[in-house]
Amino acid sequence: MLFHHISFNRLLSLFSIGVLSxxxxxxxxAFAPASTAIAQSTTQPACPGDQTIAAATTTRIVEFSSxxxxxxxxxxxxxxLYNNGTISILHPVDFNLIQCLTLGLxxxxxxxxxxxxxxxxPNSEELSPQDYAASLTMPGYTLSESSKMQTRNGIQVVIRExxxxxxxxxGIAYAWYQVDDIxxxxxxxxxxxxxxxxxxxxxxxxxxxx
Numbered sequence: 001m002l003f004h005h006i007s008f009n010r011l012l013s014l015f016s017i018g019v020l021s022x023x024x025x026x027x028x029x030a031f032a033p034a035s036t037a038i039a040q041s042t043t044q045p046a047c048p049g050d051q052t053i054a055a056a057t058t059t060r061i062v063e064f065s066s067x068x069x070x071x072x073x074x075x076x077x078x079x080x081l082y083n084n085g086t087i088s089i090l091h092p093v094d095f096n097l098i099q100c101l102t103l104g105l106x107x108x109x110x111x112x113x114x115x116x117x118x119x120x121x122p123n124s125e126e127l128s129p130q131d132y133a134a135s136l137t138m139p140g141y142t143l144s145e146s147s148k149m150q151t152r153n154g155i156q157v158v159i160r161e162x163x164x165x166x167x168x169x170x171g172i173a174y175a176w177y178q179v180d181d182i183x184x185x186x187x188x189x190x191x192x193x194x195x196x197x198x199x200x201x202x203x204x205x206x207x208x209x210x
Contacts, residue, residue: 047100047107053092062089063206067118067186068179072202080115088115114191116199121176121185129176129185130158138162141172152200154208161193179205 056075063070064087071089073079078095080088090098094114100107123132133146141162149156157177164170173196175188188203190196 047097047105055091064118065206066182067120068182068206069118069186070204070206071118071199072204084119086117086119088117090115116195117187117189119187120182121187123184127185129156129178132185133158133160133174133176136160136174140165152197153203155200155203155205157200159193159196175200180207 053076055077058075059072060075061070061072062079066085067087073089076092078090078092080090080095080098082088091114097107121132127135130146130149136143141164144161144163147159149158151157152175155177157175159173159175162172162174171192172189173191173193175196176185177188178185188196188199190199
């Protein structure tokens, strides 16, 4: 299973205030003093960066009530709720890395953060997901054509990919769908279309049967 790579500095530029963990007891504040930024569970002098931690074979379901969505994830994966409403699903390696970086610890290895992200897109013009995807512009990225509406795990979605024009040429795959009684469009993003389809196959609407 692959995840969207993003550096921690870029993570902070996107989500610049606090981070509240859901499904865990950890609260992270990006600008709090190191002594209060995180509930410390280790005294290690440096973060090891790349670690070998396998995804658990057992799973659990996390529910994002603000998005009318629930997702099946490995038991040892974590979720982070940002103050702008974005929710990230993180491999334990990446969750540990965020803790280390928040404390200002040096990193041995990569500081890339990989995540599956969910957020609610405002939709004051009441566009369909397909019309919203078609209208999307992203300076500095080349966008693929929008897909036709397709059904993934019983949900009607539209997919579009974006590729960075400079730098590392990072790719991002997006999907959009709507949920009854939720005012807006749900956006899901990860690194590649393959990864995205994997996520969508684990997504259910909250009002659907488990």
